[in-house]
Amino acid sequence: MFNLCRGIQNFMLGKGIHGLVLKGRFDGGLILDSEIMQFYAQCGDLDGAFRVFDRMEERDVVCWTTMITTCSQLGRGTDALILFLKMLKEGVEPNEFTVCSVLNACGDEEELRFGRQLHGAIIKNK
Incomplete structure (x- = not known):
């Protein structure tokens, strides 16, 4: 509906x-x-x-990813990253959509550092 x-x-x-x-x-x-x-x-x-x-x-990974994606799309990258960290702290495993949304949220210099660290962790854990 x-x-x-x-x-x-x-x-x-x-x-x-x-x-x-x-x-x-x-x-x-x-x-x-x-x-x-x-x-x-x-x-x-x-x-x-x-x-x-x-x-x-x-909250499942879809709920978390929806909020992270929405924050990212609305230019609220820091909020997206904070949500991602809270999600991890609650033990929810991110999926590929979550990771893409987090990387998209890394728009300014401080967030870019986080994006690079996330990228490195992904490569390391493959």
Whole structure:
């Protein structure tokens, strides 16, 4: 359902559906939370995506990668790198999409150093 609401015209409809989910106290678990988070992320509402992400009881690599990618795409490279480090600390194993998003987030000089270190670690662990 949230796939239909992506885009500027249906953003308010999607937010309304999210409100109904919250009022109904649905516990859809990872799948529903992930869909709602991706809805906000794909609409460019990073704050909305973070609100959902922060309250999720469980997060898989797809959830983490969605948030990292969204931060990177919106020019928030430092936030993407912080999320990546938190993901690793929580024991979630990154996949190739996660690594690509983290490397894309390495836009300025400080982040570039991190990107180089990450690249070296990838090469070393192959």
